[in-house]
Amino acid sequence: MSIEASAPRPTRVRRSPEAARENILAAAEAILVEHGPQALKLADVAKAAGVVHANVIHHFGSISGVETALMERMIRQLADKVITGFNTGGATPGFGAQALFEAFEAKGAARLAAWLELTGESRRMTLVRDVVDEIIQTRLAQDLGLEREKVVDFILLNIILAVGTGLFGPTLSELLGRPPERARELALEMVQGRISALGSKG
Numbered sequence: 001m002s003i004e005a006s007a008p009r010p011t012r013v014r015r016s017p018e019a020a021r022e023n024i025l026a027a028a029e030a031i032l033v034e035h036g037p038q039a040l041k042l043a044d045v046a047k048a049a050g051v052v053h054a055n056v057i058h059h060f061g062s063i064s065g066v067e068t069a070l071m072e073r074m075i076r077q078l079a080d081k082v083i084t085g086f087n088t089g090g091a092t093p094g095f096g097a098q099a100l101f102e103a104f105e106a107k108g109a110a111r112l113a114a115w116l117e118l119t120g121e122s123r124r125m126t127l128v129r130d131v132v133d134e135i136i137q138t139r140l141a142q143d144l145g146l147e148r149e150k151v152v153d154f155i156l157l158n159i160i161l162a163v164g165t166g167l168f169g170p171t172l173s174e175l176l177g178r179p180p181e182r183a184r185e186l187a188l189e190m191v192q193g194r195i196s197a198l199g200s201k202g
Helices: 017-035 042-049 053-060 063-087 097-105 109-118 127-144 148-175 182-201
Strands: none
Touching (some): 017 053, 017 063, 053 063, 063 097, 063 109, 097 109
């Protein structure tokens, strides 16, 4: 018997379907953050996740499925932070704007959202509507006593500012001779001003 024949085979990691999907999405997010959405390729995502190409297809069907699931994952994580902030001791500063801007800037959500829009796939971001409804149904609207339309407008403003800051903030700030974080600071000031305005009308 040869040494090769007697050597034990490497143990394959068995994951639940949920854990397997999360592993793939975590790998895809790492690629997104480092290289941008154009670098999301099935083969590269599979390699980064330590799985075979067919495994990614099995769970997501295509790279489009990975992109959609990744966008939904980011939105869900963001919503969880915002909702948790309101359910554990009052509103977070700027309606979770810090977490929002972090997700859209540092984690690449703005680039992925822009990529989906530019490629005509923005319709795949329908989870945003569901998340907004969920936020509104938490203590946010109840505590602030605001109408649904005002809350939706406020969330829309936050997302627009976060996407713009995430895509262009540091670059434009430096081009205009300002520190790279200045765009985010200005956007947060706008959010805080909007909060003050809404509070005074409430």
